[in-house]
Amino acid sequence: MKVKLFSYLFFIVSLGIFAQESHPLKTEDFRVQKAWVDSTYQAxxxxxxxxxxxxxxxxxxxxxxxxxxxxxxxxxxxxxxxxxxxxxxxxxxxxxxxxxxxxxxxxxxxxxxxxxxxxxxxxxxxFPWNMTLGAIEDNRLIKKTGAQIAKHCKRLGVHINFAPVADVNNNPDNPIIGNRSFGENKINVTEKAIAFMQGMHSEGVLSSAKHFPGHGDTDVDSHKSLPSLDFSKERLDSLELYPFKRMIAEDVSSIMIGHLNVPALESRVNFPSSLSKPIVTDLLQEKLNYKGLVFTDALNMRGVADYDEPGEIDLAAFQAGNDILLISEDVPKAAEKIKQAYLANxxxxxxxxxxxxxxxxxxxxxxxxxxxxxxxxxLIEDLNSLHNDLLYEELMENAITVIKNNKGVLPVRDLQKQKVAYVNLGDSLTETSFLQQLKKYTKVDHVKAEHLNDLLTKLEAYNLVIVGYHKSNSSPWASYQFSDNELVWLHEIARKNTTILSVFARPYAVLDIKSTTNLDGIVLGYQNSQIAQEKTAQVIFGALPAIGKLPVSLGENFPVGTKFTTQNLHRLAYGMPESVGINSAKLHKIDSLAQLAVDEEMTPGVQMLVARRGKVIYQKNFGYHTYEKELPVTDSTIYDLASLTKIMATLPLVMELEEIEKIGLDTKLKEILPETKGSNKANITLKEMLSHYAQLKAWIPFYTETLAEDRTHASAKYYRSEASDLFNVPVSEKFYMRKDYQDSIYQQIIDSDLRTKKEYKYSDLPYYLLKRFIEYYYERPLSELTQQHFYEHLGANYLGYLPTEKYPLDQIAPTEVDDYWRFNKIQGTVHDQGAAMFGGVGGHAGIFSNANDVAKMMQMYLNKGRYGGVKYFKPETIDKFNTCYYCDKEVRRGVGFDKPQLDEVGPTCGCVSMTSFGHSGFTGTFAWADPEEEVVYIFLSNRTYPFASNRKLISEDIRTKIQELIYESIMY
Known part of the structure; x- marks a missing residue:
């Protein structure tokens, strides 16, 4: 008896610690408020x-x-x-x-x-469920969420939001709370609930902590029956009541009483807490000294409605101490019952x-x-502003949680070694946002089969399997459990493959997995929304770090608080413009210019990308592959990059060789190409010719020498329609050049005259010579070197030479209908004639890509030589080549990189920083990076189709006008 008395006294004293001193409903003009309340009441x-x-x-x-x-x-x-x-x-x-x-x-x-x-x-x-928010460690984001929801409420004329849920969900089988709770750790739940509440208050919306005295550890839905909390006072005080006590101290506006059977607090058997004076008045309002509004939970819920008749229940609830009777089953009858009780004193x-x-x-x-x-x-527009997605994006970036990471499988590194398969389980049977995002980082194949054995056989060709478990995102109560069949499939996949499981459902789904031993990585995305899927893919590939913390325990292996913080590999992330200081409305003005280019037939189609601070914030496509409008441009459409090849292929290999001191900027041609000794080019330095300050001709039309005398067709002396030992250079479809003519091309360059005046003149010729040197040095073709040194590591699978070896023709935009040499449609083979004469692999042209992969290369440069956890160059190497050495000679160029104009005419909008760099291409391509504003801008088109004489894109200056709009959209 003494022990029980001590326990009860301890319970009372501990409650008093959190006694409320202020009044949650008072305003700053309390006297005016009181006068209004009193006069209204008296009337x-x-x-x-x-x-x-x-x-x-x-x-x-x-x-x-x-x-x-x-x-x-x-x-x-x-x-x-x-x-x-x-x-x-x-x-x-x-x-x-x-x-x-x-x-x-x-x-x-x-x-x-x-x-x-x-x-x-x-x-x-x-917005995300509370369980998702419970994984976030930065409670300022929870406050922002409460504030944003409150703004919506206020805009719609809603004064009180019955939130936040303050229940500590420590029962995985809870059928009604679950995802609605911030988790099972009382401290985390409390801090999140307070932050959410404070956010609502900051926007003038009332809060409501629910469901007092705590609905978390129940396995019954109070909408259907009366749940029981069969715990001691000490347990209730230390756990269930803890969040409510703290929230009372922080002036929560109201508290909602749940329909719960709590024997430790109410002696009557199966008596709903919402009708209990010991709970509503004695405990909440007197012992806890709560002065705010007290709501019943809905009185039509069976947890209370089954107790008595309508009207009687309302009267009992009011007599218990509730202020507002929520959703009475019969208001007239209930009002009459209360009136009679009043009149009867x-x-x-x-x-x-x-x-x-x-x-x-x-x-x-x-x-x-x-x-x-x-x-x-x-109203609809105000409730659905872009600020919602911006906040959701930030929340998911902070919530995604890695709970298992064997051997550091996350984030995925060494892309050149990975062959990745995606397998989907759950409700989603089609290509998901998750898979689409995964594909932005490397080649990922969606592997499907009707039977498990067939699937396992297909997966033998891969060394990494990413399993996406997708369940309905329609509500927090949606089904989340794995089926028995799915559990078998998952077990077998993980047993035979390096496997990462991504769960887009309630975290409790993991409890169904009998053994997670064979799973190498487990990532919790919590929800199956588009943003959650995209952000999870970004975490997997290291574009974002995983920083979430598990809000509930998932068996012995994954206790509450489990967290693996993964490394940010600084691969491109993807998100909203405002997240990096760009105004969306202003940025999207570039749509109209791109569409104008298509509508006015400046180009059949356009692919554009804008990134800032390492995040792609704009990626759109316009038009079609051709003016016949049969194939629309998509993210995976591949374009001939033309002269972007210089900085995508040849230049990085030159930079690499310079960094290991095999060559230097002052190295002369005769030192790397002995055949130039004695020529007028012998003493030209790399710095001079890559700065286009070497008196070289702009170009030499090598192909014209191979035409027949009447110039109506190619000479049989140089070409055949079928390949042979001698005629083995594929120029285009059924068009093969004799191999030995390439030596003639080099000799023509060496023998060519220099320009009389040493001044700036853009020239392709240095890149022919550098290709020759690089391939001699490595004894391998440029097409292989670029793949192995850069593209495979970058995950740039669309970037490279000879695209028809990897991709179908209808994925590649055509560049011209050639009526002067090849006499066919140029599609999948390089447009540039000189590069075509080297089988499509030129130092100055020949690279194909989509915008996303070009952006990876440009971002690597912007990152001072780092990308995806790989160090490609030292920062000083980037700076050395991104320097204008002859600006005083009115040469704007860096070493290989183009630079902003020195006067009014040039390649950019004139609004970029002088440290910016990039290149443009003849086919209508443009890539630019600005270190000061951290902007990457990619514009790809095939303006040369069907005829290169169409210069409207250039004359209208579309690419630089778009660049100017991008810079106008920068807010900070």
Missing amino acids: MNLDQKIGQLFMVDIFSSKSKAETDKIKELIKENYIGGIIFSKGGPIRQAKLNNEYQELANVPLLIGMDAEWGLAMRLDSTYA EISEERLAKSVKKILSAKYKVGLNNYQPVDTNY
């Missing part, structure tokens, strides 16, 4: 006062007959509030205005918007005034003393 008759106790529910999606019933309750029963449920925002706003117009005292409008208005309404935004005037004045204080606090109707103009 009411008894029926009007009792009416204030009721908050009734309505679906804005209901029929007019149903919504009109609320009007009757307003006029006849003077109800004090409305809780809106399912429907749409415009319909709700209109109903809200109609209802408020009828009310003598403005109505307090409430909603369940735990993860946003989308919890109840269509055409509104859904079972309810005192003091008791009635206490609740009604609290309700009026809340109404004053949310501005209902100066009610304004909801403006329906631009």
Whole structure:
């Protein structure tokens, strides 16, 4: 007996520690508020006062007959509030205005918007579930979420959001809380709930901690039956009540009482806590000294509704100490019961005034003393602004959690060694956003089979398998469990392959996996939203670090708080413009210029990409492969990069050789190509010729010497329609050049005259010579060297020479209808004639790619030589080649890189920094990087199709006008 008494006294004393000193419903102008409350209360008759106790529910999606019933309750029963449920925002706003117009005292409008208005309404935004937020360590983001949801509530005329859920979900089988809880750690739950609450308060929306005294450790849904909390007072005090006590100390606006059987706090058997005076009044309001509003949970839920008749339940709830009776099953009957009890002195005037004045204080606090109707103009737009996605993106970047990382399988490194397969389990049977994002980093094959053995056989060709487990994202209660068949498949896949499992569902799904021993990596994406999938893929490939922490325990191997922080490999990430200081609206003005280029037939199609601070924030396609408009341009459309080859292929190999001191900027041609000794080019340095300051001719039309005398066709002396030992250089389809003519090309360059004046003149010729040197040095072709030294490591699988060896022809945009030499459509083979005469592998031309892979190379340069955890160059090497050595000679070029113009005419908009660099290509391509603004801009097109004489893209300066708009969109 003494032990029990001590325990009870300990319980009482510990509650007092959190006793509330302030009043959560007071405003700064408390005296004015009190005067308004008192005068409003005094002007009411008894029926009007009792009416204030009721908050009734309505679906804005209901029929007019149903919504009109609320009007009757307003006029006849003077109800004090409305809780809106399912429907749409415009319909709700209109109903809200109609209802408020009828009310003598403005109505307090409430909603369940735990993860946003989308919890109840269509055409509104859904933020991550609380379980997802529970994985985030930075509680400032939780506060931002509460504030953003509150903005939506306020815009829609909602005054109180019944959030946050303060239940500690330490029961994985909880059927109703689960994802709605911040997790099972009471400290984490409490801090998250307080932050969320503070965010709502900052926007003038009332909060509600629920479901007192704690609904987390239950396995019954109180909507269907009465759950029990069969725990001691000490356990309840230390765990279930902990968040509520802390929130009371932080001035939570209201507390919602759950329908729970709590024997330690209420002696009556199976007596709902919402009707219990010992819980609602004695514990909450007296022992915890709570002064804010007290709501019942919905009184039509079976956890309480089965206890007694409508009306009787409401009376009992009010007598227990609740202020607002939520969703009464029969308001007129309940109001009459309370009135009778009042008239019979079972309810005192003091008791009635206490609740009604609290309700009026809340109404004053949310501005209902100066009610304004909801403006329906631009309502949908306001509720669905880009700021929602921006916040969601930030939340997911901070939530994604790695709970297993054997041998550092995450993030995926050494892409040149990886052959990656994707297998999907769960509900998603088609290509997902997750898979599409994975493919941006390297080649990933979607491997499918109807039978497990067939799948395992197919997977033998891969050394890494990424399994995506996708479940419905429609609600936090959606099914999340693996099927028995899926568990077998997952076990066998992991047993035979290096496997990363990505879970896009409630984390408790992992509990179904009998053994995770063979899984090398486990990543929790928590939800199956597009953003969650994209961000998880970025974490897997090291574009983002994993920094989330497991909010619940998943068996012995994964206790609550499990966290593997993975490395940021600084691969390109993908996200929203505002996340890197770019204004979306201004940035998307570039759409119109790209579309204009297509509409005015400056080019059949355009592929564009913009990145800032290592994040791709714009990636769009316009038009088609040709003017016949049969194949639209997509992210995987491949373009002939033309002269971008110089900085994508030859230059990085030269930089590599310079860094290992095999050559230097002052190295002379005769030192690397002995055949130039004695020629007029022998003493030209690398720096001079790569800066286009070496008196070299711009180009030599080598192909013209191989035409027949009448120039109507290629000479049989040099070409054949079928390959042979001598004629083995593939120029284009069924068009083979004799191999020995390449030596003639080199000799023509060596023998060519120099320009009379030493001045800036752009020339392709240095890159022919450098190709010859590099291939001699390594004894391997340029096409192999670029792949092995750069592209494979970068995961740039679209970037390279000879694209038809890897990709179908219809994925490659054609570049010209050649009517002067090859006499066919140039598609999949290089457009440049000189490069074509080297089998498509030129030092100055021949590289094909999509915009995404060009961006990887440019970002590597911008990262001072690092990308994907690989160091390609020293920072000083990048700086050395990105220097204008002859600016004083009016030569703007760096060593290989183009640079901004020195006067009015040049390759850029004139708005970029002088440290910026890039290149343009004859076919209508452009790549530029700016270290100061950390911007990468890629523009790919085939403006030369069908004829290279179409110079409208160039004359209209489309590429640089787009660049100018990009810079105008920079906010900070």
